[in-house]
Amino acid sequence: MHTNMSTTMKFEPINLGRWIIWTLFTLILLVAPLIFNQSASISLLSEMGTVMIFALSYNMLLGQGGMLSFGHAAYSGLGAFIAIHTMNMAAGGELPVPTTLIPLVGGVAGMFFGVLFGYVTTKKSGTTFAMITLGIVELVFACSLMFPGFFGGEGGVTTNRVIGEPVLGISYGPQIQVYYLVAFWLLVATVGMFAFTQTPLGRMSNAVRDNPERAEFIGYNTQWVRYLTLVLSAFFAGISGGLSAINFEIVSAENVSMVRSGAVLLFTFIGGVGFFFGPMLGAVLGVFLTVMLPNYTKAWQLYLGLFFIIIVMFAPGGISSLIMMNLRLVKFGKFRRVWPKLLQISVMTLIAGLGAVLMIEMLYHLTLDFTSGPMKNLFGVAVDTTKAGGWLVALALLAIGSFGFWRVRPGFRHAWGEANMEIEDAIRRAAA
């Protein structure tokens, strides 16, 4: 699907719609663990919450400030380390910090390192900024192996989140209590980060993203705008780090790694950087895929990578922009015209995708898992990966899907383009 990266961001005055959305969001946070009430799903939800904060904080840089960072895990990770040490000290009675406030400790720690590292990274923008962030996160990662006293070496630092006597029956032992702690901080952090987009600094951060030179000529030091934005973003990243320390009761070198930094970039981009809620969708989907996919397939990282590439190529605005574009069609009554084509192209994509998945799975089985015999269970069907039959079916699906995609694509693009053109015309007429 073709969407536009430069989709403009609307900042409307306080309205009813916004209150409905916030209320809905709070309700979802409250109700989610009652619906997905198995212990595995509650811990999954808890993890989603922490990553949502992380991705939102990342988007303060990428989407709102135009800063592509490869090292955001440095802030969440170091926040997590400080948080877990604080928890251990609290347990030892040296520092009376209740677990409820540990995320705040993580946030302040993240902010501290933002003040420290950000001073170096935000001196530059664009590619240079990206390179320096890469250097910083590598530096922190190297330190984590050099100073096992603080970072816990290979094994990391562990803790027990149940500290002292329960307060009002809350001990943070049961996962559900941790979930509600995450949900509380998620709500606070989301409100905080959304509020940031509505402040002078938040707006200037957009301006510096769009045109740093012009910002200098309306009185703003762009370096300072970037720096302050990064410090605040590091604060929220630190909160997410503190929550993950509570949730997993372990923090290791992986928390400050390139891999973690790359993952948040991936999730944020998949969700979409152009809308405030985009990274939240990306985090939910990303965590779901990274936690659930490995249960089903060894090739899960390959699928995640392919998915990312497809998003970048066909929907650079991410999932949020896909949703908003389609909602716009609905709003202007054009969806009726587009959906048959949308359905066609989706079905074709699905068929081709299925073929590709089958082939990848069989290939993985042949090369990596052959000791368990030639049979592979694919979607409930046992397939002999050494025989031609399975391969032919997969190839046929891929071929049919690709051919179909190629055939229906022009029609879809035409309908899609036409509908959107008419909408833009309508908007222009309404403005005139």
Add this chain to the structure above:
Amino acid sequence: MTYALELKDVRKSFGKTEIIRGAQLQVEQGERIAIIGPNGAGKSTLFNLISGRFPISSGDILLRGESTTRLKPFEINRRGLSRSFQITNIFHRLSVYENLRCAVLWSLGYKYSFWHRLNGLGDVRERAEAVLEEIGLKRRRDTAAGLLTYAEQRALEIGITIAGGADVILLDEPTAGMSRSESDAAVELIRKVTVGKTLLMVEHDMSVVFGLADRIGVLVYGEMIACDTPANIRNNQKVQEAYLGGHAPAEAAA
């Protein structure tokens, strides 16, 4: 007396090439001066030096008597000098209104605040709406700046430049690429928004220059060969030679 803006023997070299060769200029408070000159005379470079975009090689630039040569562009802007660009330089993904709002924030003292709610700032809204009205883009208020027509973008460019309330305004070819009627409208706009302000503008269109300027400065090969009233410039021997000597656009003879 102190001038609103004064250039003292300003020189600028790029490598071995000297682009600005000892430019002199005194602009009084409230004066409107147009800088004309053949292509490549260094008009835009001169603006870039005054606004701090490039550092000067030697000489001095005084804004209300104070040297600005060591200041960054944002520091010069905070001292009350604002400029527009020859090639439209706006925040293309932000709406027209947001563009103007950004342009007024610093001057109203909100600086890097992340504790004020933008929509709650009455003074910011009033000022941005007033400029919006002045530049005639009210009905385009919520359109992304990147989607405006060329003439509208030029108007927004001027709007951003004046929104912060600077009293020395530099406009770099504000009517370049406009049709006659668009350019007439732009001249009216410039006249209206620079009342009581000091204006320095680079302009090629002679009808704009003669219609708007109190004095005309002629820049040829990096030197200000004359700066005088339109009538005197018309009759100035040196200017005529410079323009008719082969480097001049034909319109200059008008």
